[in-house]
Amino acid sequence: MLFNAIPISVVATALTLTYLASPPTLVTAAPNATPILPCLQAIPAAGGAQLLTPSDKAFPQALLGADYRFTFKPVAIYTPASVDQISKAVRCAAAAGVAVAPRSGGHSYEGYSQGGLSGSLMIDLSKFASVTVDASTNTAVVGPGIRLAPLYYKLWEAGQYVFPGGTCPTVGFGGLTLGGGYGMTGRMFGLALDQVVEMTIVTADGTVDTVSATQNPDLFFALRGAGGGSYGIVTAFKIKLQRVAAKVTSFSYSWDSGKAAQVMAAYSAWGASNPSTKVTTELNWDSSGSVEIDGTYLGPKADIPGLMKVLTDISGAPSDKDVRESTYIDSALRWTWTGETDPSTMQDPVPQDARYMKGSSILYSKPISKATIAVMAKHLAKKPAGATAAYAITDLWGGKVNAVAANATAFARRNNLFGIELVVEWGDYQSAPGKPDCAACLDWIKQFLLDLVAQYRAEYGTQLVPAYQNYIDKNLPDWQHAYYGDNWAKLVAIKGKTDPENVFRFPQSIPVKV
Numbered sequence: 001m002l003f004n005a006i007p008i009s010v011v012a013t014a015l016t017l018t019y020l021a022s023p024p025t026l027v028t029a030a031p032n033a034t035p036i037l038p039c040l041q042a043i044p045a046a047g048g049a050q051l052l053t054p055s056d057k058a059f060p061q062a063l064l065g066a067d068y069r070f071t072f073k074p075v076a077i078y079t080p081a082s083v084d085q086i087s088k089a090v091r092c093a094a095a096a097g098v099a100v101a102p103r104s105g106g107h108s109y110e111g112y113s114q115g116g117l118s119g120s121l122m123i124d125l126s127k128f129a130s131v132t133v134d135a136s137t138n139t140a141v142v143g144p145g146i147r148l149a150p151l152y153y154k155l156w157e158a159g160q161y162v163f164p165g166g167t168c169p170t171v172g173f174g175g176l177t178l179g180g181g182y183g184m185t186g187r188m189f190g191l192a193l194d195q196v197v198e199m200t201i202v203t204a205d206g207t208v209d210t211v212s213a214t215q216n217p218d219l220f221f222a223l224r225g226a227g228g229g230s231y232g233i234v235t236a237f238k239i240k241l242q243r244v245a246a247k248v249t250s251f252s253y254s255w256d257s258g259k260a261a262q263v264m265a266a267y268s269a270w271g272a273s274n275p276s277t278k279v280t281t282e283l284n285w286d287s288s289g290s291v292e293i294d295g296t297y298l299g300p301k302a303d304i305p306g307l308m309k310v311l312t313d314i315s316g317a318p319s320d321k322d323v324r325e326s327t328y329i330d331s332a333l334r335w336t337w338t339g340e341t342d343p344s345t346m347q348d349p350v351p352q353d354a355r356y357m358k359g360s361s362i363l364y365s366k367p368i369s370k371a372t373i374a375v376m377a378k379h380l381a382k383k384p385a386g387a388t389a390a391y392a393i394t395d396l397w398g399g400k401v402n403a404v405a406a407n408a409t410a411f412a413r414r415n416n417l418f419g420i421e422l423v424v425e426w427g428d429y430q431s432a433p434g435k436p437d438c439a440a441c442l443d444w445i446k447q448f449l450l451d452l453v454a455q456y457r458a459e460y461g462t463q464l465v466p467a468y469q470n471y472i473d474k475n476l477p478d479w480q481h482a483y484y485g486d487n488w489a490k491l492v493a494i495k496g497k498t499d500p501e502n503v504f505r506f507p508q509s510i511p512v513k514v
């Protein structure tokens with residue numbers, strides 16, 4: 001669900017990118033295709049819209065996402081200011097045979113908002129970041145380009161509203177919500193995408209459509225779970241807003257090194273014991289040996305010892321704990337890991353956490369077995385050479401996430417109890433992109449995943465190993481079904497109807513035919 005505490009740093013301003021000598025290209029334009037740049041240049045620049053090409057000084061900075069591993073080279077980066085400009089740009093790309101890669105917050109784990117290969121048109125939605133609350137219906141209209149921390153802050157200021165999204169402050173609302181969106185109130189309110197009641201989308205032919213349960217219902221199904229980059233550009237979301245008690249509790253329990261496997265077993269038993277849906281937690285098992293459980297409980301502090309009893313009976317008392325009763329926004333601020341104490345600091349949408357990293361995930365519908373814990377212990381025994389951090393985060397799923405049918409939205413993974421996310425990081429936080437990857441780090445996470453996959457298959461008696469599409473991962477076997485399960489064929493059919501020329505494509509996009 002989130003990352004280790006993030007050292008505050010400022011992204012370097014003068015960056016030089018070294019591109020691959022002959023970058024792989026996603027498309028070869030047909031010989032008679034219209035060239036894209038003159039077409040883009042002809043779009044009126046009203047509202048401060050901006051077009052950058054690789055020779056522009058500002059291009060390398062604009063290309064940067066949260067993961068410095070990626071230096072795919074788009075043909076251009078277009079930052080539109082209106083839906084009409086988006087339509088025109090998409091038409092330019094379609095006519096030129098160029099793939100379109102929308103970007104909201106730039107946190108794709110495989111660099112897909114750069115296109116995932118060179119040669120795409122990146123459309124940066126940072127100017128679509130408005131939030132308009134309608135208190136009479138407890139809904140808001142939100143732009144895809146806003147990041148999570150400023151969104152939470154604005155909703156809170158507008159009437160103490162809560163939106164169940166992720167924890168990382170700089171993740172984009174657009175990418176998060178189109179693929180799922182799991183955070184510290186997930187078991188109470190479900191996924192971010194479960195809050196969506198209507199969207200506006202620009203599709204491959206440049207038309208602008210409303211998408212809801214009654215208008216374009218097929219797209220309403222597909223965009224909620226498989227919406228990241230495959231069907232069009234979502235330019236606005238109408239979402240339901242939630243409210244919580246005036247005081248909630250955020251808590252952190254940690255244990256001395258050496259207790260990780262035992263705490264993990266206790267966590268599994270506790271998670272399987274059907275704890276209140278008012279609590280959502282994650283366990284962070286770090287390769288340094290430390291283990292910590294962090295959580296939010298939408299109730300008073302006095303309930304925590306009873307709530308955690310099944311766990312502490314097995315794990316033993318934590319060596320350290322930090323339990324705080326506060327307003328909801330203070331708890332959300334705590335889980336941004338910025339170390340700030342004033343919620344108004346959440347307004348600053350500047351990404352401060354870019355790094356080199358790779359993530360992977362598996363979802364579990366049963367308690368985490370001793371054998372799985374042994375696989376974790378083996379790989380977490382030490383950090384791979386060259387890594388700055390290597391860890392596994394186990395989120396407690398279930399609750400309201402599982403209250404929706406697996407075929408009601410494109411998000412097929414509705415029956416899980418736990419999600420295990422593997423993460424490895426390398427390079428310091430201010431290092432510029434374009435450095436060589438840490439081969440030992442990439443090898444570590446791949447082997448870790450494949451050992452968990454083998455254990456899962458043996459235990460569950462199936463080849464299919466489910467995973468979370470927002471931790472999108474090229475190492476995952478049969479990602480098509482791992483992410484989308486039985487919804488796959490329907491998603492492909494909807495893609496074929498909506499975008500038959502496959503304008504919206506990247507290495508793990510939904511294809512036009514099976």
Ligand SMILES: Cc1cc2nc3c(=O)[nH]c(=O)nc-3n(C[C@H](O)[C@H](O)[C@H](O)COP(=O)(O)OP(=O)(O)OC[C@H]3O[C@@H](n4cnc5c(N)ncnc54)[C@H](O)[C@@H]3O)c2cc1C
Nearest residue numbers: 104105106107108113166167168172175176182228229234
């Ligand atoms: C540091 C970090 C912390 C994270 N924490 C959490 C967490 O707590 N909970 C959780 O659920 N997930 C979490 N994630 C995963 C996150 O949900 C995904 O990485 C998500 O895809 C990021 O969205 P984005 O808008 O920032 O990324 P982007 O890279 O901008 O977009 C991701 C994908 O969606 C597409 N896309 C973006 N905007 C649009 C749009 N408007 N219309 C159509 N397609 C679009 C892009 O083309 C790309 O394929 C985390 C990721 C990172 C890197």
Ligand SMILES: *[C@@H]1O[C@H](CO)[C@@H](O)[C@H](O)[C@H]1NC(C)=O
Nearest residue numbers: 221405406407408409486490
């Ligand atoms: C969804 O699944 C249920 C249960 O398997 C089934 O009854 C229903 O017809 C399905 N709905 C759709 C739209 O496929």
